[in-house]
Amino acid sequence: MAAQDYLPLYAQIGRHVRSLILNGELLDGEAIPSEPSLMETFQTTRGTVRQAIGELVTEGLVRRVQGKGTFVQFRPMTHSIWNFGGFSDTMRGRGGIPISRVVEHEVIEAGGTPQLRLVRLRGVRIAETESIFSLDTSHLSLELFPGLDTVDFENASLYDTLRAHYGVHPSRTELTLSTVIPDAAMSAVLGETRADPALVTLHGAAFDQHDREIEQIEIVYSSTVQFNISTTLPAARQA
Known part of the structure; x- marks a missing residue:
């Protein structure tokens, strides 16, 4: 089992999305993968995905827009x-x-x-x-x-x-x-x-x-x- 598998599932999801942002695969202003998409990828519940996204919001890497989705708010140094x-x-x-x-x-x-x-x-x-x-x-x-x-x-x-x-x-x-x-x-x-x-x-x-x-x-x-x-x-x- 990979070391990452020992992390709580919400932390694995957060690490995945964070990596997409910090590696430049998702740019400032772009939408992150949707909740249903992340639920399917990680075979988990909406509550777990929302917990992961909440952590990213707290870190300042993404922002939620009511009715539209969650978007990257990270500019390269x-x-x-x-x-x-x-x-x-x-x-x-x-x-x-x-x-x-x-x-x-x-x-x-x-x-x-x-x-x-x-x-x-x-x-x-x-x-x-x-x-x-x-x-x-x-x-x-x-x-x-x-x-x-x-x-x-x-x-x-x-x-x-x-x-x-x-x-x-x-x-x-x-x-x-x-x-x-x-x-x-x-x-x-x-x-x-x-x-x-x-x-x-x-x-x-x-x-x-x-x-x-x-x-x-x-x-x-x-x-x-x-x-x-x-x-x-x-x-x-x-x-």
Whole structure:
């Protein structure tokens, strides 16, 4: 018997529908499978299906519309390049639980000074599902931030640490947007399944409240991340 079979049936139904949403098979605004359809698929009662849907409503993944059905209310995680901020801050602000997995954590010499080179997979947990969004590489001066190399960044936010322990408040970034063809290792850690995807990358620097450079950054985004870019056109001149 599969491990999932030990779950209550309503939880199995919820996991099934949740997976359809988080995997992109059901998009924001689309109807989820009908109650009769789920009853037939899982050979269960309407009450069990409604209990499962109620859990999804509580999680904020779907909404019921009287007389019409139940619809997805989940938008893929997006970034605005004009409002780039700390990843953990952004995820918490959107109701997700930020995830960091340290890939590399080492002290290197750069320009005659010691630096922390920190490479992390970044993602978010929603309900029981985890999604990885990016591979982030940071370089930070250990002369500026002594002891930073001793911090466990799988369980601590980099920017929270800079604020709390060094009185440094990241305030702005200067970043260049480009694309990269990942090698096999990068594709594997980001979970890319397409052959030779062109991935968006940002690289540049972050600055603190005194306009001092505090971090060199390179971020390679998974192909699942959607970017929103907005522009403002100048008003037409009066004749």
